[in-house]
Amino acid sequence: MQTVDQIIQPHWLIPVNTRQSVLLEHAVVIDQDEIIEYGPAAAINARYEANTSTVLDNHALIPGLVNAHTHTAMTLLRGFADDMPLMQWLSEHIWPTEAKWVDRAFVEAGANLACAEMIRGGTTCFNDMYFFPDVVARCAETAGMRACIGMIVLDFPTAWAQNADEYINQGLAMRDQVRHSPLITTAFAPHAPYTVSDEPLQRIATLSEELDCQVHTHVHETAQEIEESNARYGMRPIERLAQLGLLGPRLLAVHMTQLLPDEIDAVAECGVHVVHCPESNMKLASGFCPVSKLAAAGINVCIGTDGASSNNDLDLLGEMRMASLLAKGFSQDPAALNAYETLAAATINGAKALGLEHHIGSIEAGKKADLVAIDLSACATQPVYHPVSQIVYSASRDQVSDVWVAGRRVLENGVLTTLDAERICATANEWRDKIGGY
Structure with a gap:
């Protein structure tokens, strides 16, 4: 088995391709900052061993x-x-x-x-x-x-x-x-x-x-x-x-x-x-x-x-x-x-x-691992007949659970991993007080 950095296995994989595909029980293989391939989860798990495996049972995975x-x-x-x-x-x-x-x-x-x-x-x-x-x-x-x-x-x-x-x-x-x-x-x-x-x-x-x-x-x-x-x-x-x-x-x-x-x-x-x-x-x-x-x-x-x-x-x-x-x-x-x-x-x-279509924008082998997981289990997005329709017409940004940029998980289970949200908001309020004269 080939060792890779990550495997992400969502319930729905939406690669955003010309066929307008929505794939069930597929997985994405990531090594360093790049997507290696995606395919049926059983086949992927039989061929690769990941340092980190993320299973997202209720989620759609889309490009960033x-x-x-x-x-x-x-x-x-x-x-x-x-x-x-x-x-x-x-x-x-x-x-x-x-x-x-x-x-x-x-x-x-x-x-x-x-x-x-x-x-x-x-x-x-x-x-x-x-x-x-x-x-x-x-x-x-x-x-x-x-x-x-x-x-x-x-x-x-x-x-x-x-x-x-x-x-x-x-x-x-x-x-x-x-x-x-x-x-x-x-x-x-x-x-x-x-x-x-x-x-x-x-x-x-x-x-x-x-x-x-x-x-x-x-x-x-x-x-x-x-x-x-x-x-x-x-x-x-x-x-x-x-x-x-x-x-x-x-x-x-x-x-x-x-x-x-x-x-x-x-x-x-x-x-x-x-x-x-x-x-x-x-x-x-x-x-x-x-x-x-x-x-x-x-x-x-x-x-x-x-x-x-x-x-x-x-x-x-x-x-x-x-x-x-x-x-x-x-x-x-x-x-x-x-x-x-x-x-x-x-x-x-x-x-x-932006001239970046060869690097980002879809889930394809050779592109950077910029990915977003959206949890569709909330009442507002149930039942799911067509996950893309739910994402566009029903889902809110609060249902974004995980985000990867170049393979790095910058949001994990709804928590920012690279930024201190409390400090950032406190600084913003200091500026409000100055600008607004509070």
Whole structure:
């Protein structure tokens, strides 16, 4: 018998493959950080001896969830400014508060809180955009999470940088610092077409091509954004990004609630990835991403939560449910974004958008062992006819029992193994007292 590090044997194994398989009484073999194979449990146990065996009689095992759009440190502003439209929320509340309070300590406290929340909810990889990205990278590594860290770019000064060139240069320095990390990748993260001018966007387009690096940006989020772009540039943001050389398979376009048919065609032709953030879009009344039309055009659609200050959580299971229900209601098609397609949007589609599909996003031999176990024995998910349907339409993040990232168990029986939740929450409350004036 071959000795390996781990064997995990769930009741249901959901690999997220093109056959939309749900496998009963199968087991996954892990050695070091990699999936060796999976197969019928009896055959696996006859061929392998594991240092650690985990039997999960009531659980579904899925690939780790990929949160394709976050602002992790903004967990510290959860509930700080609610119930208002995007530009009022940003200009009157978020940006002034960030200018006053954001520093390395703020970002560390917020990122730690975000990592704890995301691991507890089954997220193993996140795609972030915020200030002090080197701090976020360090927090992710400490938590044992996988992360794509955004090299944020803005035209205006913040505590992180004073101008667009400095943002880009500091981002590139951060990218160089993490280049050997097995858990951290990077992407250019110009905030939005309305906050970044042509010259830095052109430089980002060139660097993205030279470095084969993804570009992560908010785009076509609100009707006001479209109106202002037409007034300022004489064109809509998508057309402007195309002219600047950014429309292509490295672009992650976040929100995309304001799209014309020809823009959907252009996005499809160029291979752009769309990150759907349904709860944030609804909370800010930004509009509805036409997910069914995007999928019908062959566009890769993945799911993000956005920041906890506009959501107000980092619950990707909840986001999946909302994405599927909204797709059905918006398209008036009950078959739109079915349960398995929704699970794929939160796993392999997110991996594809980040250029990580050969490493994560599905349960396959040779991929990293990023896995999530969901206990379906709760009353809310009984009886189980179709486990994928239960995960998408019924399960809560409280039913996530165990999480592995690169074979490391970062959540065990509902308990974080890499982070001190009590200390993290205490620190968050200290920041609330400072920011809120308590």
